[in-house]
Structure formats: structure tokens, C-alpha cells
Amino acid sequence: MKIMIVEDDLTIRDMVGETLEKWGFETVKIEEFDQIMQVFLNHDPHLVIMDINLPSFDGFYWCNKIREISKVPMIFLSSRDTPMDIVMSMNMGGDDYIQKPFYMDVLIAKMNALLRRTYSYLETHSKTMEHDGIVLNLDDGEVLHGDQKSDLTKTEFLILKILMQNKGTIVNRRKMMRSLWKDENFVDENTLTVNIARLRKKLGELGKEYFITTKKGQGYIIQ
Amino acid sequence: MKIMIVEDDLTIRDMVGETLEKWGFETVKIEEFDQIMQVFLNHDPHLVIMDINLPSFDGFYWCNKIREISKVPMIFLSSRDTPMDIVMSMNMGGDDYIQKPFYMDVLIAKMNALLRRTYSYLETHSKTMEHDGIVLNLDDGEVLHGDQKSDLTKTEFLILKILMQNKGTIVNRRKMMRSLWKDENFVDENTLTVNIARLRKKLGELGKEYFITTKKGQGYIIQ
DNA sequence: AGGAAACCTTAATATAAACTTACAGCTTGA
DNA sequence: TCAAGCTGTAAGTTTATATTAAGGTTTCCT
Structure with a gap:
């Protein structure tokens, strides 16, 4: 401006x-x-x-x-x-x-x-989160990397948003599940894994395969 | 005013x-x-x-x-x-x-x-909204595309107006319904779906079938 | 090294969100 | 007053996405 x-x-x-x-x-x-x-x-x-x-x-x-x-x-x-x-x-x-x-x-x-x-x-172009080249658009649920983009589903979007909000710190699986589904008791542990996998696949297509890191026994992190 | x-x-x-x-x-x-x-x-x-x-x-x-x-x-x-x-x-x-x-x-x-x-x-008498070739006339509720036009009903008009005002951002169904019917409790969820469908049909006749995109679980968006 | 917990992959299945079609009650205006 | 069009409801269908399941890796500890 x-x-x-x-x-x-x-x-x-x-x-x-x-x-x-x-x-x-x-x-x-x-x-x-x-x-x-x-x-x-x-x-x-x-x-x-x-x-x-x-x-x-x-x-x-x-x-x-x-x-x-x-x-x-x-x-x-x-x-x-x-x-x-x-x-x-x-x-x-x-x-x-x-x-x-x-x-x-x-x-x-x-x-x-x-x-x-x-x-x-x-205004609509300003509500985004950015980290290491990955831009998450909070308005339309898209991730951008350079000139490539990918659509996220609701769950994938929430996961990425939570991780980016907490970038640099480990988010443990339980906490993540509680944010995503409120009553974690009724959804399988593995559901989160599968969703993480899908999200990773999409990030991989944008050339950012290792954006989300697993910390075994502790949770996930974006560094 | x-x-x-x-x-x-x-x-x-x-x-x-x-x-x-x-x-x-x-x-x-x-x-x-x-x-x-x-x-x-x-x-x-x-x-x-x-x-x-x-x-x-x-x-x-x-x-x-x-x-x-x-x-x-x-x-x-x-x-x-x-x-x-x-x-x-x-x-x-x-x-x-x-x-x-x-x-x-x-x-x-x-x-x-x-x-x-x-x-x-x-002041300028331009009582219209435009996006991607679609022109919405705010006075008489007509949509134009090139030299073709179509009349919208009141509800269809409001939906399109809201989406165009928020272009680039997802408008979720609840918010949409609140704007359309004030008290969302009394109208069926499906009513919105039907109205969206009717609006899409008219846009389709103007050659803009994919003007409104569904983001499942999130809402609708014009990109 | 070996075994077990933690996590991943793939594919099949379930589910709920959204769509379609048809219809009936209302309004409106000829 | 009757036809035409608008509007919302209902029932059945499609489809995107979440979930489950089963078998495969990786990691880490003893």
C-alpha cells in the first residue's frame, strides 16, 4: 500500500x-x-x-x-x-x-x-498463517507452497492449523484428538494417524513431505 | 439511512x-x-x-x-x-x-x-456487484453473464449477494441461514440446499455452472 | 540383537453432509 | 378466482470424507 x-x-x-x-x-x-x-x-x-x-x-x-x-x-x-x-x-x-x-x-x-x-x-487475502514456505489460508481452507496449492478437508485443515499455531512445540496426540473431536473416547487412535497421513500426502504433493515431524511417544511438531 | x-x-x-x-x-x-x-x-x-x-x-x-x-x-x-x-x-x-x-x-x-x-x-449509480464475468444487479435482482441474463428470486438473490460480498472466503451454512431467515431454528437445513441448487441451475444456464463451490463440512465459497 | 510399543499404509466400509426430485401451501397479479 | 411462480418440506440418493481394520514399518529399550 x-x-x-x-x-x-x-x-x-x-x-x-x-x-x-x-x-x-x-x-x-x-x-x-x-x-x-x-x-x-x-x-x-x-x-x-x-x-x-x-x-x-x-x-x-x-x-x-x-x-x-x-x-x-x-x-x-x-x-x-x-x-x-x-x-x-x-x-x-x-x-x-x-x-x-x-x-x-x-x-x-x-x-x-x-x-x-x-x-x-x-481483507480476504490477509487471514493466513505462514511457516517455512507453507501458507495456510484460513478463509478458504487452502494450503499454498510457491505457486502450487492444495485443498484441505475440514479435519486436515484443523490439524494443520493446530500444529502451525503451536509451531516449535510438540503437540501430543491426545491433546490433538481432544481439540478435533471433543470426546476422544469414541474415536479410534488410528483415526488421527490416518488423517495425519492424508495431510502429509497433500503437503508432499506440494514438495513439503517432511513438514510435520513425528516425535515418537510424544506427539507431532512443526519445526 | x-x-x-x-x-x-x-x-x-x-x-x-x-x-x-x-x-x-x-x-x-x-x-x-x-x-x-x-x-x-x-x-x-x-x-x-x-x-x-x-x-x-x-x-x-x-x-x-x-x-x-x-x-x-x-x-x-x-x-x-x-x-x-x-x-x-x-x-x-x-x-x-x-x-x-x-x-x-x-x-x-x-x-x-x-x-x-x-x-x-x-452516488455513482453503479448498483452492481461483479465477479468473474457474473454481474449481479442489486436493484432488480438480475444476474448477467455476457449478453445473457436470468431473473433471481429473493432468496436466490440474497444467497448470491452474501457469497459475492464474501468472495474468497468460506461462508458456512449456519451463518448463511442466519442471514437469510433470522431465526434459523424454524427452517429446515435442507431448505438452503434446495435454494443453492436452484441458484446454481440458473447460473448454469448462463454458462457458469461451477460459480459456487461446496466445501463439504465447511460451507460455500466463490473463488 | 530381539521384541514390543508406537506409528504408518492401504484399502474396504460407514457415515453424515449435501444433492435431487417431486410436491404442496402460499402469494400475487391478471 | 385461477394460473403462475415462489418457497419450504419430505423422501430418497449420491458423494466426499471419516473411520475401521489388518498387516507392515520404524524406533527404542533391555
């Missing part, structure tokens, strides 16, 4: 930019405030962080200019603190308003919420 | 409700806090205002419950004031956070911004 930062205070600009990059965002920082529109058009960012107090024209002005051509999500920053400033920001076409000084955690959280709302399709 | 208000403080509830109505919103106020889900399902509001401190379960809990079946815009209210509360609210699936006491102007402005962002399709 590409974020455009429009902020004239160098300290804040750098701090915000750095933190966002640490979080995996791509950033575009404005340094020449008369070229905001060019930069916006060239980079086509997914979200804009806009300070209100700027040299020459203010943030509202630029928001207006941008809104003429785009519905990009926009969060205003400002040290002003009257309700009128918030109301203004929203009415000018902004999506949120954060008062300075602010916590970066809050900015990130608000950005994520807004991005989720705007680009909701991205 | 219909707004659901979940707030146990009677003074605030009435004040908010009155003001919203003065602004032309339709309001639904929760009075029995164990019936939030029923009310939500029955009214299907466009936005939810959610207090965090509630009797028995808190606002985060109900947010989670609602998020299992809906992406409705949600604004949290709370008198707590640490940055962590804001971050929590966003991470739980909220869109915004307003600290009490607040100005009604601010609430209204934030609501409007969020509604504008969420329902922007209303």
Missing part, C-alpha cells in the same frame, strides 16, 4: 514516514508544496495523510483539488482542537481527523481501518 | 436518537441488550453506533458478533481515553472512535464521512 504524506514539519514527516515503512507501507513524501498535484497524479497513492497548516495554501485547499479527481482515502492531521476543525475536515471530503500530538499506533490503526473499508477485497 | 444505536445510558441514547432524527436519519435504538443480534438482523441498518461499556457483554463482543456476518460501518463511543482503546476499537473491526463527552456535530460529520465512503456506489 502506497501512502502519500503531506506535512511540512520535517520531524513529523520523517517520523511518520519511517514508522510506516517499518510497517510495510510504501511512502511518498511531499517536499515541494506547489507540486502536490503532480506528485499525486504520478504516484496514485492508496491513502493520503494531509496536514492542515501548510505554507501558502492549506490542507483543505489541496483536499479540494484532489477530490476533484479522486476519492482516495484521506486523513487530516492538525494541532487545532476545536470541534469545528473536525467537522470542517469531514465536510471538505476527509475521512478522519487526528489531533497532534498523536501516537503512531493510533494513526496506523486508523489507517488500517480506513484501508480495510475502502479496499475491502484486500 | 438507518442507524442502529447501542448505548445503555438513556440520556445519551435519547439525545443522539433525537438529533439524528432531526437530521433525517431513521434510528433503531437497542433497549434489550441480549437481543442486539436479532434487532440487527431484522433491521439491517446502514451504520451502527456502539458504546463500549455495556451491561453483561461489552461493545467489542457485539462488534465481533456482527462482523461475523456483516461489514456494516461501525463507530465506537466510549469515555475511556487511552490510545489503546482507540487502537483496540479499530482492530476489532470498528471504523472510528469518538470519546465521550462529544459534540453531536462531530458525530454527525464523522457519520456522514463514513457513510459517504461506504455507500459511495449510491
